[in-house]
Amino acid sequence: MQKEESVRLELKTNAHITSIAKTITAFINTQGGDMLIGVEDNKKIVGVENAAKVRDRIQQQLIEGIKPNAPISSQVITYKNKELILISVWEGANKPYQYKGQIFTRENDRTKLSDQDILKELISERKAADFHWERRAVLGATLDDLDKQEIKKTINHYQVYNSEKTFVDEEDFLIQTGLLQNGHFTNACIVLFAKSPTRFIPQSKIRVTVYPSDTIGDSFLNDRIFDGNVFSNISGVLSFLDVTFGKNIVIDGVVRKEKHNYPLLALREGLLNAMVHRDYNSVNGFLQISIFSDRTEIANYGGLPDGITLSDLSKEHNSILRNPDLAKICFIRKYIEMLGSGTLRMINDCRKNKFKKPSWKQKNNITTVIFPDLKATLKNSEGVNEGVSEGVNGELNTVFNDQSEGVKRELINIYSIIKKNPDLKAKDIANLIDKGLSTAERYLKKLKDEDFIEYIGSSKTGGYHIKK
Structure with missing residues (x-):
């Protein structure tokens, strides 16, 4: 509502399907975009009556009428006590798209029929897309190499999205979605x-x-490799993060609820963005999640596409897909809920749950999202505290017999951390035990005074070690 109509934004007063379909087709053939229905050109909000029913009817007609099939996201939004319909689409990867045999494109804030020159350009883009990494053949792969259960789940989701679509079997689904071409499975x-x-x-x-x-x-507290398919990896990584960051029980009135110690939606979006936008073409490509004592980073090989800057990620921006075939299936499976707004949802989720907002950096073709202060602590980081030997454990208990059970437990935990990860500083240990720096230093002094540990090196480069 703060923007003017443009190549990527159209305001519609009425839900007239033909006009809507032409503009949505033009968006898909150009740069993608958003349409807001229920708003006059002068920004006056008029709303849409029975918006949910109208939205369902429009969605179905767009899916059936626009060829080839493209992901179309629509939702009802209440704004100033009026119901509006928002329709969003990506730029298509299989241009040219048509509605009722006609091809439309977008020029500034106008939708127009394409002429011969534009049609040639769209066909040229289609040919270039067919040589994209995603669509290259994988030699030697057979249907037995695929997880048929995941394919069946995707077919079920696809038929909810488009009830008119039918598939004979898993192989037919892969053919119709372009994932099996000329007898070969694609990357x-x-x-x-x-x-x-x-x-x-x-x-x-x-x-x-x-x-x-x-x-x-x-040294590290935990290290895991996830080498399954997209859906297996999403499930595995999110479960790992759930254990690493943990949950707390909060009381809401008389109801006990679980509250995550991390922004669940934001991390999920960050993971999906990295998986969908990473550059798989390079054998050096990677996706690395690093959890430090003061932050969490998700880094993937693949710089931002041309036309998008780091500052764009904090506001509404074009969604230029590096891997449109991956993105389309993730959208059908509802892992991607709205098109082109993932980074904004990450910021809003962090703000809503009182976490610091994420930031992004780019260097050497690597894009990294950083979540400040999102850290693992000793009490919820899997595999951190493996204890100490029975002899040392007994000696610690004996020497610190006059201390409370809670203090003794913390001293044993700190000893265990230093044993597994020598050269840590007091601030690192404080983060890991989730205590203040002064408290951690007090515990360290107790261990040091009794000759269990020692500090080796300078104040800048040194760290704590187990004393031999």
Whole structure:
């Protein structure tokens, strides 16, 4: 509502299907875009009566009428006590798209029939897309290499999205969605559905590492590789993060509720953005989630597409897809809920749940999203506290017999951390035990005074070690 109509934005007063379909087709053939129905050109809000029913009818007619099939997202939004319909689409990967045999494109804020020159350009873009990494053939892969259950789940979702669409079997579905071409499965198909995609595409794995300090080092608290398909990896990584960051029980009135110690939606969006936008073409490509003592980072190989800057990620921006075939299936599976607004949802989720908002950086073709202060602590980081030997444990208990059970437990935990990760500083240990720096330093002094640990090196480069 703050923007004027443009190549990517159209305001409509009425839900006239033909006019809507022409503009949506033009969006798909140009840069993608958004249409808001129930608003006059002068920005006066008039709303849409029976908006939910109208939205369902429009969605179905757009899906049936626009060819080839493209992901179309629509929702009803209440604004100033009026119901509006928002329709969003990506720029298409299979141009030219047509509605009732006609091809439309967008020029500034106008929708127009394409002429011969534009048609040639759209066909040229289509040919270039067919040579994209996603659509290259994977030689040697067979249907037995794919997870048929995941394909069946996707078919079920597809038929909810488009009830008119039918598929004879899994193979027919892959053919109709372009994931099986000329008898060969595509790279996108393997990443999405293979039982062991790294057998064919080694760079498709995801690594998650929990570090004890605020820098990358040789020691770590936990390190996992996820080498399944997209859906297996999403489930596995989110479960890992759930254990690592943990949950708290909060009382809301008389009801006990679980509250995540991290912005669940924001991290989920960050993970999906990285998976969909990463550059799989390079064998050096990677997706790395690093959890430090003061932040969490999600880094993926693949810079921002031309036309998008780092500052654009904090506001409404074009959604230029590096891997449209992956994105389309993730959209059908409802992993991507709205088109082109993932970074905004990340910011809003962090703000809503009182976490610091994420930031982005780009260097050497690597895009990284950073969540400040999102850290693992000793009490919820899987595999951090493995305890100490029975002899040392007994000696610690004996020496600190006059201390409370809580203090003794913290001293044993700190000893265990230093034993597994030598050279940590007091601030790193404070973060890991989720205590203030002065409290951690007090515990460290107790261990140091009794000759269990020692500080080796300078104040800047040194750290704590177990004393021999």
